[in-house]
Amino acid sequence: MNTNNNISKAGSAKSFWLKIYKDTSFPSFLVLVMIVILNVILQPNFFSVSVVRTNFMTFTPLILVTIAQSIVIISGSIDFSAGASLSFFTCMTAFFMTDKNVALVIILGFTAVIIGNGFLNGFMIGKLRLQPLITTYATQAIMLGFAMYIMPVAGGYVPRFLYKFYNSNFLKVLPVPILILIIGVAIWILISKTTLYRYIYAVGGNEEGAYASGINVSNIKMFAHVIASIFIGIAGICILMLSATGEWRSGSPYLINSLAAAIIGGISLRGGKGDVWGAICGALIIGFLNNIIFFARVSSYYQIFAKGMIILLALSIASIPKLFEEKYKF
Amino acid sequence: MNEKVSNNKVKTVLKRIFFNKVIVAYLLVLALFIVGEIILPGFITFSHMMAVFQASFFVGIIALAQTFVVISGREDFDLSVGATLTVGVLIGAAVLNGKNENFFFALAAVLAAGFIFGTINGFGVAYLGIAPIIMTLAMAMVIEGILLFTTKGFLYGKASPVLEIIGKDFLKFTVAGHVMKIPWVNIIWVILIVAAVLILNRTSTGFVLRGIGTNARAAELLGIRVKIIKTLVYSFSGMISSFMGLLLLGYVGTPNISLGLGHKVNYPMLSIVAVIIGGIGGGQGSYVGAVAGSFFLVTLNSILTTLGFDDGSRMAITGFVLLILLIIYTRRAGGGRVLKKG
Numbered sequence: 001m002n003t004n005n006n007i008s009k010a011g012s013a014k015s016f017w018l019k020i021y022k023d024t025s026f027p028s029f030l031v032l033v034m035i036v037i038l039n040v041i042l043q044p045n046f047f048s049v050s051v052v053r054t055n056f057m058t059f060t061p062l063i064l065v066t067i068a069q070s071i072v073i074i075s076g077s078i079d080f081s082a083g084a085s086l087s088f089f090t091c092m093t094a095f096f097m098t099d100k101n102v103a104l105v106i107i108l109g110f111t112a113v114i115i116g117n118g119f120l121n122g123f124m125i126g127k128l129r130l131q132p133l134i135t136t137y138a139t140q141a142i143m144l145g146f147a148m149y150i151m152p153v154a155g156g157y158v159p160r161f162l163y164k165f166y167n168s169n170f171l172k173v174l175p176v177p178i179l180i181l182i183i184g185v186a187i188w189i190l191i192s193k194t195t196l197y198r199y200i201y202a203v204g205g206n207e208e209g210a211y212a213s214g215i216n217v218s219n220i221k222m223f224a225h226v227i228a229s230i231f232i233g234i235a236g237i238c239i240l241m242l243s244a245t246g247e248w249r250s251g252s253p254y255l256i257n258s259l260a261a262a263i264i265g266g267i268s269l270r271g272g273k274g275d276v277w278g279a280i281c282g283a284l285i286i287g288f289l290n291n292i293i294f295f296a297r298v299s300s301y302y303q304i305f306a307k308g309m310i311i312l313l314a315l316s317i318a319s320i321p322k323l324f325e326e327k328y329k330f
Numbered sequence: 331m332n333e334k335v336s337n338n339k340v341k342t343v344l345k346r347i348f349f350n351k352v353i354v355a356y357l358l359v360l361a362l363f364i365v366g367e368i369i370l371p372g373f374i375t376f377s378h379m380m381a382v383f384q385a386s387f388f389v390g391i392i393a394l395a396q397t398f399v400v401i402s403g404r405e406d407f408d409l410s411v412g413a414t415l416t417v418g419v420l421i422g423a424a425v426l427n428g429k430n431e432n433f434f435f436a437l438a439a440v441l442a443a444g445f446i447f448g449t450i451n452g453f454g455v456a457y458l459g460i461a462p463i464i465m466t467l468a469m470a471m472v473i474e475g476i477l478l479f480t481t482k483g484f485l486y487g488k489a490s491p492v493l494e495i496i497g498k499d500f501l502k503f504t505v506a507g508h509v510m511k512i513p514w515v516n517i518i519w520v521i522l523i524v525a526a527v528l529i530l531n532r533t534s535t536g537f538v539l540r541g542i543g544t545n546a547r548a549a550e551l552l553g554i555r556v557k558i559i560k561t562l563v564y565s566f567s568g569m570i571s572s573f574m575g576l577l578l579l580g581y582v583g584t585p586n587i588s589l590g591l592g593h594k595v596n597y598p599m600l601s602i603v604a605v606i607i608g609g610i611g612g613g614q615g616s617y618v619g620a621v622a623g624s625f626f627l628v629t630l631n632s633i634l635t636t637l638g639f640d641d642g643s644r645m646a647i648t649g650f651v652l653l654i655l656l657i658i659y660t661r662r663a664g665g666g667r668v669l670k671k672g
Binding site: 080124128129130131133134135137138139140141142143144145146147148149150152248255256259260263269299301302303304305306307308309311312315316319323 | 405407454458459460461463464465467468469471472473474475476478479482599602603606640641642643644645646647648649650652653656657660661
């Protein structure tokens, strides 16, 4: 567990446990453990490789989008266009894809997401200092509009080997979704070793302070959006391989789920607080809860309601510690 | 000497005009009408203007709900308006069932439903401290789920004759031999505009809302009960949205779940764009601006539809317009250059 924002002198075992207890992602980790236990009871053969693979086929994109969302939120901004960017990616790639140009189309789609989601948002919010929420709302409309323009009805072509690959094991041991997740997290760990990572926290926590100490605030905000769009691009590839079609609706559930997951994972919307490990816990919680709905045989009429209620309840529970903090302030 | 002074006066007047977002919004609408007339001759006729006026109503009323929410907070937006509107449509149809005598029951039921969902939104935002966009987005999902499992896809009832007259008919009168038609909904709208402007600009309620929107902390220290008022703002938004659902039922006739939840007309987006075009933000602006915003959107939409653009490109163009306006507004206010932590 990453304990960057807790300053305590390491040494004895007691301070180690204290450090874990005070970590922002600790509550979400506890909840995750409970939910996994519940899942083990409900889902048969929970630990077999194929079940783990099927589970992570849907979890991996959500986790990646949540990582993207949390980077942006930590930098003091928010990405409302994440879902629309995913839809745009799947529509664009499925529209242009044939058996021969798979790699080219994916790279093109990736670039389009980085430009449209990363640079556009980053430029508006970082350089022009627009209000993040409304700005990303506008980019959401643009991306979704393009997705609907390219593909008004679901369709397109995705080669068979691509979605077979996603539903297989790498070297017959490691499920491919987990491999992609490991790559994504490895990219995140690499980024977290750089000074850029600390600057993102500084800008999110106290923008004026960061500016006064010589950090280029607008560039950092822009980089945060660009880094986030890389993760959104990887998540887009996963969704493309998972659904094997391009549809402009495919990305929309990921927006609310990623926002909820980030908040459950202890990331504060005011910026500068929380870390990505908590966000991953949050995404896993949402994923496993959706699993539970499925395995508890909830009728399909009730599923949207149940998913919405889960998000609402999780958000209310996540807000309880904050209420006590407010009390101490007065 | 005298000339210089008058020159300065003209300059300040011009400056005032261009710094007033409401006037700029109406100038934009005017510009759009002129562009429409150039591209499609016959755009500016009384009957077409009335058609635009009538269509603007349905955006404008949702923008009214959004205006109250946005004025009361810098980061407050209600994204559940589309879902609440659908609640209004379905409950209205089920209670009315085509009979005029059920009208007041239907009105009461619709308003109550909107009030309940709005209050849940407000409770989450004000008392639990959940971010408004996430709360209202999750609530939209919950409402959609409730509609799905209560109706199971079968929709009962239809609008009553009176509601249909209110929803789509015109008030007809003759002026100098010409038959003039004014939609009934727009008469309701004019009343609502006057009421909203009076409430927001001339009463203590409006003053308190602006106070909360400018600085909730300061308002709380002044003794304003911020949490209750914020909750009520969301309840009001829910009530207005579901009321609008009832009127939309009158316009359409039979209930349809995709009226507010479908992708063709994205009410949360339209209302937010209208509010932003009208220059409304935390603590500032007036509903008159949002009215201009809804005129602008409907006119733009009608021009684009006539030119043969599809849903997707219309949505993308709306997004571009919003982005450009945001840049202009933020830059001109000078707020962009000042480092400020909200």
